[in-house]
């Protein structure tokens with residue numbers, strides 16, 4: 304990995320202000336990488352950056368950016384270039400989720416979800432790749448989800464967006480074979496973060512499967528990303544469920560996801 308300031312390489316992590324993104328940024332810093340923290344909540348990013356710099360003696364740069372704008376990737380990378388930063392590792396983690404019947408969520412919110420979960424993820428990947436290819440090395444990790452593997456009622460656009468992330472990432476990983484650049488799709492199952500907190504104080508969940516912590520997901524994600532794995536599903540129970548799902552007829556898969564969707568929607 305090449306970088307002016309750090310030979311471990313600099314990782315840009317989107318959605319680093321909370322949850323899995325903050326944990327991933329921490330994991331990169333813990334392993335000696337400089338980090339670029341991106342999200343809208345500037346004060347949260349700033350406080351994480353100060354914490355990481357103090358604990359891990361790395362450089363942490365904050366770039367506040369709303370990733371739901373159509374020109375978000377361009378604006379973000381323009382700022383990074385102005386600051387003289389080279390992105391060796393891109394972690395597309397920022398994401399959002401709306402639950403409930405599709406038609407009850409206003410269309411602009413669905414559009415915003417698609418832009419953050421898909422549009423900006425694709426645009427950032429497209430814009431960092433030429434530099435990585437020129438240097439002959441680089442890592443991209445896209446945070447998909449176990450919801451990428453089947454339709455999920457009441458999380459319809461969210462699950463469909465993650466199906467895109469999974470398919471896109473695996474395809475890119477093949478296109479980049481032997482070029483020194485890898486793309487990893489990380490697929491966590493339900494993970495204890497603000498995203499899955501329900502109004503009654505409980506969290507969304509799959510019956511009999513324990514929700515993971517953001518730290519566990521981040522540690523496994525870091526290892527998978529640096530090893531250049533095309534796909535990593537977090538947690539043995541999640542891997543078992545996905546394997547089981549592959550051997551079910553589509554109608555049975557729909558029936559099971561209907562039950563899970565109704566429980567969480």
Ligand SMILES: NC(=O)c1ccc[n+]([C@@H]2O[C@H](COP(=O)([O-])OP(=O)(O)OC[C@H]3O[C@@H](n4cnc5c(N)ncnc54)[C@H](OP(=O)(O)O)[C@@H]3O)[C@@H](O)[C@H]2O)c1
Pocket residue numbers: 317318319320321322323324341342343344345368369370371396397398399419446447448449490491492493494495496497498499
């Ligand atoms: N938690 C789970 O069960 C689970 C399971 C599988 C996959 N995932 C995926 O993991 C990723 C992280 O989710 P999480 O659970 O850690 O959720 P989270 O705690 O809600 O974090 C979401 C992050 O995305 C950022 N974000 C949202 N909208 C944004 C926007 N318009 N512009 C810039 N940043 C934006 C948020 O920052 P600001 O609000 O500060 O902008 C925040 O840092 C997502 O892609 C999610 O789909 C989560």
